[in-house]
Amino acid sequence: MDTRSHISLDPDDWSETRALAHRIVDDAIAGLGGLRDRPVWQPMPDTVRETFRSPVPLQPTPLADIYDDLGATILRYPMGNTHPRFFAWYMGGSNFTGALGDFLAAIEGSNLGGGDTAAAAADGQVVDWLRQMMGFPDAAGGTLTSGGSMANMVGLTVARNAMAGVDVRADGITDLPQPLRFYASDQVHSAHQKAVEALGLGHKALRQVPTDAAFRMDVNALAAMIAEDRAAGRRPACVIATAGTTSTGSIDDLPAVAALCRREGLWLHIDGCIGAFLRIAPENRQLVEGIDLADSLALDPHKWLQTPFECGCALVRDRRQLFETFNLHGDYLQVQARGIAAAEFLGDYGFELSRSFKALKLWMSLREHGVERFGALVDQHIGMARAMAERIAAEPRLELMAPVAINIVCFRYRGAVGSEAELRALNTEIMLRIQESGVAMPTDTTLHGRHSLRAAINNHRTRPEDLDLLLDEVLRHGMALQGC
Numbered sequence: 359m360d361t362r363s364h365i366s367l368d369p370d371d372w373s374e375t376r377a378l379a380h381r382i383v384d385d386a387i388a389g390l391g392g393l394r395d396r397p398v399w400q401p402m403p404d405t406v407r408e409t410f411r412s413p414v415p416l417q418p419t420p421l422a423d424i425y426d427d428l429g430a431t432i433l434r435y436p437m438g439n440t441h442p443r444f445f446a447w448y449m450g451g452s453n454f455t456g457a458l459g460d461f462l463a464a465i466e467g468s469n470l471g472g473g474d475t476a477a478a479a480a481d482g483q484v485v486d487w488l489r490q491m492m493g494f495p496d497a498a499g500g501t502l503t504s505g506g507s508m509a510n511m512v513g514l515t516v517a518r519n520a521m522a523g524v525d526v527r528a529d530g531i532t533d534l535p536q537p538l539r540f541y542a543s544d545q546v547h548s549a550h551q552k553a554v555e556a557l558g559l560g561h562k563a564l565r566q567v568p569t570d571a572a573f574r575m576d577v578n579a580l581a582a583m584i585a586e587d588r589a590a591g592r593r594p595a596c597v598i599a600t601a602g603t604t605s606t607g608s609i610d611d612l613p614a615v616a617a618l619c620r621r622e623g624l625w626l627h628i629d630g631c632i633g634a635f636l637r638i639a640p641e642n643r644q645l646v647e648g649i650d651l652a653d654s655l656a657l658d659p660h661k662w663l664q665t666p667f668e669c670g671c672a673l674v675r676d677r678r679q680l681f682e683t684f685n686l687h688g689d690y691l692q693v694q695a696r697g698i699a700a701a702e703f704l705g706d707y708g709f710e711l712s713r714s715f716k717a718l719k720l721w722m723s724l725r726e727h728g729v730e731r732f733g734a735l736v737d738q739h740i741g742m743a744r745a746m747a748e749r750i751a752a753e754p755r756l757e758l759m760a761p762v763a764i765n766i767v768c769f770r771y772r773g774a775v776g777s778e779a780e781l782r783a784l785n786t787e788i789m790l791r792i793q794e795s796g797v798a799m800p801t802d803t804t805l806h807g808r809h810s811l812r813a814a815i816n817n818h819r820t821r822p823e824d825l826d827l828l829l830d831e832v833l834r835h836g837m838a839l840q841g842c
Contacts, residue, residue, distance in 0.1 A: 369421075378422055389433070390440070390454060393819065397796025399438040406431050442819035443798040445828065448604060448632055448766070450664040451817035455726050457666050459719030470502075470713035472691070472703025481704060481717040487724060488657060488671050491638055492630075493650035499677025501708040502716055503670040506631030506658045507549040512672035512708050513654030514540070514553045514596065516683045517625040520653075521595035527683075531558040536593035540564045541583060543575035543610060545603040547629060572761050573608035573805065575599065577615060584622055596625040601646050602633025605803040605812065607766035609633055612648030619653075626651065631658040631670070633764055638729050639736035645764065662736055664818050665720045672708070680707050739765040739815045746813070746825045755833060759810035768803065768810040771836035782809035788835045798828045 369375040409431055439449040468477040485500040503509045517540075519526045524533045538559055542550055544566040554564045565587075567580045584594045597619050599610040612628065619626040628634070628649055634657045636646045649655065655673045659665040674680040685706040687693070694700050705711040724732075747762040750769045759768040770785045785802065789811055792798055803812050813828060836842075 375421070378425065382425065385429070386457070387454070393441050396441070397438075398441040398443050398799045399793060400435060400796050401794060402435045406435060438799055439817070440819075441799070442817055442821065443824045443828065444817060445813035445815065446799045446801040448661060448814045448816055449667075450661045451819050452660075452666040453664045453723055453818070456664070456719035456723045459722040460666055460716075463715035463718040466715060466718075468715050470715050470717070471705040471711040472701065473698050474701035475698070477715050477718070478701060478704055480721050481715070484717040484721050484724075485671065485673075488659070489673055491729060492634060492655060492657070492673060493637065494655070494673055494675060497677055498673055498675050499680045499707060500671055500673040501680070501704065502713070503672055503708060503710075504668045505660065505670040506547070506629070506656055507552070507670075508709070509631070509656035509658070509670040509672040510547075510549050510598075510627070510629055511553045511556065512680075513627045513656055513674065514550070514598075515557060516654055516674050516679050517596040517627055518557050518559070519683050520679055521593070521625050523593065534593075536591060538563055538595040539584075539587045539592050540596045540598060541567055541580055541594070542598035542629075543567050543569050543573075543600060543603070545569055545573050545605055545608065546598060546600060547604050547631070550598055550629070569608070569806075572763070573603060573606045575610040575615065577611055577618060580615070581618060581622075584618075584624070594622060594624055596627055599626065599628045599652075601628055601630040601636070601649055602764060604632065605766075605805060606760040606768055607632060607762075607764040607814075608760075609645055609763055612646065612651070616648050616651040625653045627654045627656075628652040629656050631656050632661060632766075634658075635662040635732070635736055636764065638733035639740070640730075640733055641737040642740055642764070643733075659720050661816055662739075663720065663723070663732055664735075665723060669716050669720055684708055735818055736765075739820070742820065742822055742825060743767050743815050745822060746815075746829070749826070749829060753829070753833070755836065756829070759805055759808060765815045767813045767815070768805060769813075770809065770811050771832055773836050773840045773842070775840070778808065784836065784839060785809060785811055787839060788832055791835050792828070792831050795831070797831055798824070800828060800832075 438444045440452050466477060468475055470478060470481050481502060485502060489498050489500060501512060503512060523535050540554055540563055542564060551561055551564055555561050565583055567583060568576045570576055587594050597615055599612055599615045601609050616626055630649060633646055634649060637643050637649055653675045657671040659671060660667050660669045743762050743765045746767050747758055750756045750758045755771060755773055757770050757772045759770060770781060771788055775781050775784050789800055789802055792800060800811050800813050803810055
């Protein structure tokens, strides 16, 4: 074979690639250092949007030209969640070491489905670190996932199989002797409804329990629902408690829910994607007392641990139950006593066989900063949220819409407007103007029928003055809209 015609994707000149790679890293560091001088978010012009409608490229383009295009489009119009004044939804701010970990993981190139590799060992170590942080027993197991939705899906799949009363893997859900029922508060994340539907149970299988004035599950109402379902011939199977609801950050009474599950023989799954890492916070860890009692737990390191997207984790109290739910090998994946297939396959603990080396970015970040520093960051965010709530309470034109449970503040501008419809319209316009200005990024929610602005303080770069600026902007736009 003529080697001159051999096709490879490596560059012809590594020196040029090295120079461009150094430029990319320098630009990245400069960009992070100058985040405060950039808009949080800005609308993308039609001219830029049009560039993403070009046809598939058939011929090569120099990498330097591609990077120039990237800088003019994708990097110029980001979501903005790395910015210190991004308060939307609930997202961590990423970190540079984690980004390096993602790059190195891609260079290392392993598929983490399984195999006797150092990458697989690091993956297992990270899962075990998370297990220790949550206080789960040595017999627990887990798997890294794309995020909280998939972590919850893993946990609920194990719960369904464990509580079905039949061998679901062999016979399917059509052989269920009774319809299964899962329970969660009316503040539960929509991922859980998707999960029960994907599990073949139907959305009616997820019963939403009313919440109190602090948006926590009413445990007495939960007990009544369980009794009602049993009397109707249905099979109560699983309670989904929430450690940090998406709208308000509220935390269900985990010890009380756990005690009820033990009495009733139900599986306890905890969605801890927002609040689970309170357990490492020295000043606030008591807020998630009882989280270690869960049968399964969903975590999101790409939130409070600031891991670059994406990185979730599902933990299951009994590792064997997790393994028995997902273990499956084709003829092409036989485990051997020696060689590359001698180790366990990580794919036996979740849905994915092809898995990226997402553990490396977390492995590096935890080693660099240590768990204690991340715990102090959690406490810092909660302190800022409480200070923000105090300012809102002292300002007559603002209204606090929910108790501040952790690091999410729900509030709105009141001014002289009275009706709920008028307040919704006014605050929605305030929010959109602030978003479009690029100064800050709040979002909104609806709490027991009342519209609210919402700020999630979940970025390690956020300072108290950033929150003051947000409130100043809310007041400025509110007064302008009312002609004050």
